Amino acid sequence: MNSGRFPPYLQPGERVVLFDGVCKLCNGWAKFLIRHDRQRRFRLAAVQSPQGQAILAWFGLPLERFDTMAYVEGNQLFVRSTAVLRILDLLGWPWRAFGLLRLCPRPVRDWAYDRIALNRYRLFGRYPSCLLPDPDHARRFLHG
Numbered sequence: 001m002n003s004g005r006f007p008p009y010l011q012p013g014e015r016v017v018l019f020d021g022v023c024k025l026c027n028g029w030a031k032f033l034i035r036h037d038r039q040r041r042f043r044l045a046a047v048q049s050p051q052g053q054a055i056l057a058w059f060g061l062p063l064e065r066f067d068t069m070a071y072v073e074g075n076q077l078f079v080r081s082t083a084v085l086r087i088l089d090l091l092g093w094p095w096r097a098f099g100l101l102r103l104c105p106r107p108v109r110d111w112a113y114d115r116i117a118l119n120r121y122r123l124f125g126r127y128p129s130c131l132l133p134d135p136d137h138a139r140r141f142l143h144g
Contacts, residue, residue, distance in 0.1 A: 008054040021046025021130030081109035
């Protein structure tokens, strides 16, 4: 199935957040992570980037239309609400408090997540192409 122990571009212990690079909401999420990830635990990659495409392929996920944010920790993949809650937990307080949402059954959390994800362009808009990271933030993104 997978040719290596870890997805392409990732080293042991690395974490990467895959997001839709043309979605305004998703880009806002990426900027939020850059601002609040003071310990620099996460790297970022747009699903449209070569790195994002390679990681999606490694996990056998669709390459053309990927309607969720994904979080990769080592060789484990997390999607939807589980990915968001896992990331917020690692950001620490006050963001860790959102972990209380785990009390809600995952199918219910994922249903709510999907309503937003499937309507994100209509609700928040989209960019005509992937935005390039600011030079200050470029090191936070995966590179070839």
